[in-house]
């Protein structure tokens with residue numbers, strides 16, 4: 467069978483299984499089975515698919531049919547222009563989170579703290595953009611921290627970042643001029659409506675803190691001032707309907723110059739505030 471024929475068969479198989487955007491996924495999985503980037507696939511279409519690639523493709527398609535995310539099958543996800551290793555122990559870094567990176571890069575920083583670091587996508591992207599900065603990523607999940615450390619080594623950033631286990635700020639010491647977070651923010655009731663790729667294959671603790679979905683913002687807004695230098699910034703990703711609640715929390719905590727950033731659909735997805743530096747309670 468040629469690569470083109472295998473691709474056609476893969477698309478038909480994924481379509482039959484009801485996979486959304488089957489052609490896109492089939493291209494990625496055929497390219498992965500061949501060990502090439504999907505941008506190179508067109509050049510290989512007339513070649514014969516080697517037996518080993520055929521077996522790898524069959525296994526990959528079976529996983530995708532059971533609604534495993536493509537990123538878990540290939541083991542990688544592109545974020546802010548860099549490749550991150552991902553698996554079912556971490557949230558797949560999402561395109562929306564690139565808005566948080568852009569907002570964080572608005573002003574210079576030296577020490578960044580990433581709360582709920584997961585794959586390390588946020589802190590590592592920020593450090594890659596700012597060669598003089600150092601960072602700490604914390605997470606409650608030890609398995610996620612292993613992935614983040616591996617990503618730091620792959621990106622050559624391991625000397626400027628540390629990762630440690632912490633329940634939000636519990637084990638954090640020192641002061642930071644930038645605190646960033648994409649915390650779990652779905653309400654408990656939203657979980658049942660998620661796609662199988664997310665509901666069955668991403669860690670529940672990465673998706674929801676339980677209840678109304680706002681608990682992490684309550685903790686982060688209230689406690690961040692103790693860990694910020696004067697004029698330090700808190701930048702957080704938001705669920706699409708949470709801006710008003712989170713802005714209120716940040717105002718009550720004493721943050722000033724509050725701002726939100728919209729995604730391409732016009733929804734407020736990032737909130738930022740400045741810590742003025744007066745004493746905290």
Ligand SMILES: C[S@@+](CC[C@H](N)C(=O)[O-])C[C@H]1O[C@@H](n2cnc3c(N)ncnc32)[C@H](O)[C@@H]1O
Nearest residue numbers: 557559582583584605606633634648649650672
């Ligand atoms: C929405 S994911 C974000 C992952 C990554 N920062 C990203 O944007 O791709 C939230 C992360 O918070 C972590 N987390 C959940 N509860 C936590 C807690 N109490 N303390 C620290 N991290 C927590 C989860 O393990 C998960 O990695």
